[in-house]
Amino acid sequence: MNIKELAASLGLSTATVSKALNNKSDISSHTRKKVLAAAEKFGYRPNASARHLRSGKVGVVALLLPASDGGNIHTASFFMRIARGLQASLKESGLDPVIHITTDREGERQLLRKIIEQNRADAIILTDTRINDERIELLNELQFPFVTMGQSLALNGHFNWVDFHxxxxxxxxxxxxxxxxxxxxxxxxxxxxxxxxxxxxxxxxxxxxxxxxxxxxxxxxxxxxxxxxxxxxxxxxxxxxxxxxxxxxxxxxxxxxxxxxxxxxxxxxxxxxxxxxxxxxxxxxxxxxxxxxxxTVDHEVIGRRLGDAALRVIAEEESVASVLLSFPANPC
The missing domain is CATH 3.40.50.2300 (Response regulator)
Structure with a gap:
């Protein structure tokens, strides 16, 4: 069922149904409840691509793996397991993680600019943070939402990050x-x-x-x-x-x-x-x-925390205390 069919079944205009589904203030609570109940009954789901087009969002969070000329073979399994938790955290909001790999720092800088200029993601997750990380400075300067897996002295550490002790x-x-x-x-x-x-x-x-x-x-x-x-x-x-x-x-x-x-x-x-x-x-x-x-490392927890942080920055919520993950000493 599409929105036109839903509107027709209710005897309402598509504009009214759209406003009700998007919780607009110029719709009565009675109409909103009526529309939502019908949407639930008929299993109506808004078209994701259309929703993101209207909002200017693309429904993607870009995860940048550490730059490596060896194809990231040494860290691939580590980050694939983290990506699983990241996807689980994002899917409820209709977002998907997209993994990017670069071979060196210059290629990484070019990729960051391309993602931003071509509107290919709603937020970026940086990994392998550096003591003085120019990527963090760049994203902050361009006012693009980002989260890091790791800390840095950049911006005096005042940004959203997830890390270990x-x-x-x-x-x-x-x-x-x-x-x-x-x-x-x-x-x-x-x-x-x-x-x-x-x-x-x-x-x-x-x-x-x-x-x-x-x-x-x-x-x-x-x-x-x-x-x-x-x-x-x-x-x-x-x-x-x-x-x-x-x-x-x-x-x-x-x-x-x-x-x-x-x-x-x-x-x-x-x-x-x-x-x-x-x-x-x-x-x-x-x-x-x-x-x-x-x-030991709970990769899924790390991924979920990164996803939660990404959702916060996309929603432009006020910065909260950064999450510091510690994991217990368990001899393997």
């Missing part, structure tokens, strides 16, 4: 290592201006200093979400005169690469029990390595 993750990782008897720690985190990489490192260093442990800059590695980066980290640590007796990794890809590299050394005292990763980015690392992963 990265500092607390770092602190707990150090406490875990100390409980295992470790005395000389190495940390492999994320570089390239990664905000959560810096937050994780800050938490680790804070806990190390609190326990009067020396912080050796040579035992800090800034990498990326790749196994090769983990190999580079392990190589750097093993070249030091005073080697670490425990290594903490921000994610499982770094740990997997390091584990492979260390297995090729004949004079290495480190093993899977002297390594730890904070959280898993993949589905299969637990099948390959036996090193513990200290935290």
């Amino acid at each position: 990265h500092e607390e993750m770092g602190r707990r990782c150090v406490r875990y290592a100390l409980a295992k008897g470790a005395q000389r720690l190495a940390v492999a985190t994320l570089g390239a201006d990664s905000m959560h990489g810096q937050q994780f490192l800050d938490g680790c260093l804070e806990e190390m200093r609190r326990n009067n442990l020396d912080v050796d800059e040579a035992l800090i590695f800034y990498g990326s979400v790749t196994e090769f980066s983990g190999e580079m980290a392990a190589c750097q640590f093993m070249q030091q005169k005073k080697r670490p007796d425990f290594i903490i990794f921000i994610n499982d890809f770094l740990l997997m690469g390091a584990s492979h590299y260390l297995s090729t050394l004949t004079d290495c005292e480190l093993n899977d029990q002297s390594m730890l990763c904070a959280a898993a980015s993949s589905d299969f690392s637990s099948r390959i390595i036996s090193s513990p992963c200290l935290f």
Whole structure:
């Protein structure tokens, strides 16, 4: 049934029915109730594309995956599971998430401008936030609705974001290592201006200093979400005169690469029990390595929170306190 047929069945004009369905103030409550009851009875649903055309909305939320020249293979499964929760949050409002992938930062900037200029989304969700994130500054300058998965110093942090307690993750990782008897720690985190990489490192260093442990800059590695980066980290640590007796990794890809590299050394005292990763980015690392992963991630909850935040910015609601997600320490 279309709106003309619904109007005819009620003996009303299509304009009156449209106003009632859209809750316009110049329609009596009696007429509105009559129209809504009939719409419910006959199973009438407004045409989504027409509704969005009238409102200037396109019914899409754009999710930008981290820029990667490797095709995002390392983070694809992580974000696909988050997208599932995002879709569940958005579908009740008639919105759909659309995933975008770019290979570098310049391509990402061009994509952002294209989405905005061509009106291809009602809001954008940024991932892999940076310490000083120029994308956030750009979207704020263009007054385009956005949400981020992660924090940033941009705009003094005054925007809608969803994140983990990265500092607390770092602190707990150090406490875990100390409980295992470790005395000389190495940390492999994320570089390239990664905000959560810096937050994780800050938490680790804070806990190390609190326990009067020396912080050796040579035992800090800034990498990326790749196994090769983990190999580079392990190589750097093993070249030091005073080697670490425990290594903490921000994610499982770094740990997997390091584990492979260390297995090729004949004079290495480190093993899977002297390594730890904070959280898993993949589905299969637990099948390959036996090193513990200290935290689990509820991907669906993250996606739903991102969707809720996107709906808020689309509705131009007043900014609310940003949601900070923490997840319990559960050895995997």
